Amino acid sequence: MGQEFVQLSLTPMLIGILAAVACALPGNFLLLRRQALIGDAISHVVLPGIVVAFLFTGTVSAWPMMIGASLAAIFAVVLIEAIKRVGRVDAGAAMGVVFTAMFADGVLLLELSDTSSVHLDVEHALYGNLESLIWLAADGWGSLADWTALSEMPPQVGRLALVLALVSGFLFAFWKELTISTFDEGFALSLGIRARLIGFLLVVTTAVAAVAAFDAVGSIIVIAMFICPPASARLMTNGLGHQVAWSTLFAGASAILGYVLAGYAPLWLGAENSVSAAGMIATVSGFILGFACVLGPKRKRIGAAREV
Amino acid sequence: MENFLSALFLQSGYNSALVAIGAALLGIAAGGAGTFIFLRKRALVSDAAAHATLPGICLAFMTMVALGGDGRSLAGLMAGSAISAAAALVLVDWIVRETRLPEDAAIGAVLSVFFGFGIVLMTVVQNMTAGRQAGLESFLLGSTAGMLFNEAVTIAIAGAAAGAVLFLLYRPMTLVAFDPEFAATTGIPVRATDLATMGLVLVVTVIGLKVVGLVLIVAMLIIPAVAARFWTERVDRVVLIASLMGGVSGYLGAALSAAHPQVPTGAVIVLVAFSLFVVSLLLAPARGVVASVFRHLRFQRRVHLRQGLLALARDEPIFDRLTLKVLRGEGYIRGDGVATLQGRATAANALRDEARWEVAREMHLEGSLSGRFDGLNAIEDVFTPDEIRELDRQLGGRIAVVS
Numbered sequence: 001m002g003q004e005f006v007q008l009s010l011t012p013m014l015i016g017i018l019a020a021v022a023c024a025l026p027g028n029f030l031l032l033r034r035q036a037l038i039g040d041a042i043s044h045v046v047l048p049g050i051v052v053a054f055l056f057t058g059t060v061s062a063w064p065m066m067i068g069a070s071l072a073a074i075f076a077v078v079l080i081e082a083i084k085r086v087g088r089v090d091a092g093a094a095m096g097v098v099f100t101a102m103f104a105d106g107v108l109l110l111e112l113s114d115t116s117s118v119h120l121d122v123e124h125a126l127y128g129n130l131e132s133l134i135w136l137a138a139d140g141w142g143s144l145a146d147w148t149a150l151s152e153m154p155p156q157v158g159r160l161a162l163v164l165a166l167v168s169g170f171l172f173a174f175w176k177e178l179t180i181s182t183f184d185e186g187f188a189l190s191l192g193i194r195a196r197l198i199g200f201l202l203v204v205t206t207a208v209a210a211v212a213a214f215d216a217v218g219s220i221i222v223i224a225m226f227i228c229p230p231a232s233a234r235l236m237t238n239g240l241g242h243q244v245a246w247s248t249l250f251a252g253a254s255a256i257l258g259y260v261l262a263g264y265a266p267l268w269l270g271a272e273n274s275v276s277a278a279g280m281i282a283t284v285s286g287f288i289l290g291f292a293c294v295l296g297p298k299r300k301r302i303g304a305a306r307e308v
Numbered sequence: 309m310e311n312f313l314s315a316l317f318l319q320s321g322y323n324s325a326l327v328a329i330g331a332a333l334l335g336i337a338a339g340g341a342g343t344f345i346f347l348r349k350r351a352l353v354s355d356a357a358a359h360a361t362l363p364g365i366c367l368a369f370m371t372m373v374a375l376g377g378d379g380r381s382l383a384g385l386m387a388g389s390a391i392s393a394a395a396a397l398v399l400v401d402w403i404v405r406e407t408r409l410p411e412d413a414a415i416g417a418v419l420s421v422f423f424g425f426g427i428v429l430m431t432v433v434q435n436m437t438a439g440r441q442a443g444l445e446s447f448l449l450g451s452t453a454g455m456l457f458n459e460a461v462t463i464a465i466a467g468a469a470a471g472a473v474l475f476l477l478y479r480p481m482t483l484v485a486f487d488p489e490f491a492a493t494t495g496i497p498v499r500a501t502d503l504a505t506m507g508l509v510l511v512v513t514v515i516g517l518k519v520v521g522l523v524l525i526v527a528m529l530i531i532p533a534v535a536a537r538f539w540t541e542r543v544d545r546v547v548l549i550a551s552l553m554g555g556v557s558g559y560l561g562a563a564l565s566a567a568h569p570q571v572p573t574g575a576v577i578v579l580v581a582f583s584l585f586v587v588s589l590l591l592a593p594a595r596g597v598v599a600s601v602f603r604h605l606r607f608q609r610r611v612h613l614r615q616g617l618l619a620l621a622r623d624e625p626i627f628d629r630l631t632l633k634v635l636r637g638e639g640y641i642r643g644d645g646v647a648t649l650q651g652r653a654t655a656a657n658a659l660r661d662e663a664r665w666e667v668a669r670e671m672h673l674e675g676s677l678s679g680r681f682d683g684l685n686a687i688e689d690v691f692t693p694d695e696i697r698e699l700d701r702q703l704g705g706r707i708a709v710v711s
Binding site for chain 2: 035036096097103104127234293296
């Protein structure tokens, strides 16, 4: 078990967990600010960003693409805001207009430019390739202490760890400001907190998390992890700190369970091939949310008038 | 270009003509149905429905293969996708009603989980040995290359059915979109109407799978409706314009991609729709950006003119460049800033009207005129001549201005 597990499963699992948690953390605040679908929009517009970065640099290297994708995400958010204000259109519709048009643009660019020689296609963008991020240099658990083997790890591990640190650092540093401006923007402004700036920084953090995760695991997990673990956590508790903790737990659990179910369960059942790990992680997070919806101790809405 | 023109006039072969007509019909149905979810402010619910078709497609394929069929019958796949999209819509509705989660979270959760599950099923299908599964990915982004006649007919029939439902339910859907509580008091079943609207969305989504693909079909529902909203304030016209824009985008997009076969049809259609949206955003008469800029400039000019005239009448120096320019443009001051005769007369009138307004404000304290004191409405437009005489009488000797 040891060597094979470390070689083939440890890094995909680790990447899955890192990506899931990096997305779930900012997702908590997006959920409370009614911006849950920003994650959806961002994960669509990442595609044109990556394609444009590829056209500029001509290579499939990680950093230019991550920069391109982040710029595309920020551009999309600014465009959504502009259409909302200038056109007096509600947020959902403005978002729908922008991200579909940009995604279509990405598809078009991808098909028109000569990207056939490189590994860049829409399907890959949608569901990533978690299973392929293996660590061949490892020959057992001992490799974790071996520098030469560690340096052969898929680079996504390091990048995602860095991004996760960045995201947690942002939440930790601006915890008070984020909390107050999320629940009561007027109060935040009266305290001298620059609530709009905080909101924008949150979106930028979200974009960075989405792009880093997207690179490793595709956009499905990104959307699912932004929304499902925080939403499940929201049904478990009324405390923001507890909610963040629960969402981290749910995100990690989805990643581990999803990977195991996708990679091993079909083989146990006698099938020959494993199924998509990204899709399975999203599915598991959905099941967790389903349980939370039925059993979560704080699942009901209290006090608020019910909408027609 | 030549290819494009011949495709535009249905001259470049049977298949492209079929695709163009199918895409136009789809666009018309999508524009009409999309208007109502847009007005109901639930545009992104359709995104959940669209992504949720994927597991249905895969399950339908597996079922058909298990029953010994080919697995690629469009009608069967459409039925499967309709069932799973309907399940997603029911789930979104259930989550919003039964838990404290807001609608956007419910939409996002259902969308991503269904899509993720669909991807899992797709990898299962890809590993299946039976059936010709190669075509399933084409539903992600649509593929019109090998469209068959009976597929086009399926799209046409479903589009016509959607149109008929739209026509029959036009009134209740409008009422529910604008004021669900009022609609409920007039006896309209709000939930049933919402369900019917969602049903329409479902039909459009399912027929759009073949042409535009499930990732982008939501664009066909949202973009024409948002664009149409810029041109008019009336629902019936929004529906008509949105259908028209949807139809034009479908047709033009299909023709464009027929001329350049390597370009995916769905993306082109969406980009044509987006161009129409940009044109609407900029150029629409009342709500467009250009119109608002003009309105703002006109307003700015009027404010500067009024303030400049009052300053002239009170012999105050004017420093503001724009004010000087406006006054000069009207011929009220000379190049060196000295008031002309006409300028002095108009300024005196402005000052007198200002005094009249002051009296009027005292007389009409109840605020029935609020918003009209802004100094930009001519007093003659608000009061009758005898009212103005009464204002002047009350003014008496307070101000010495010859009219």
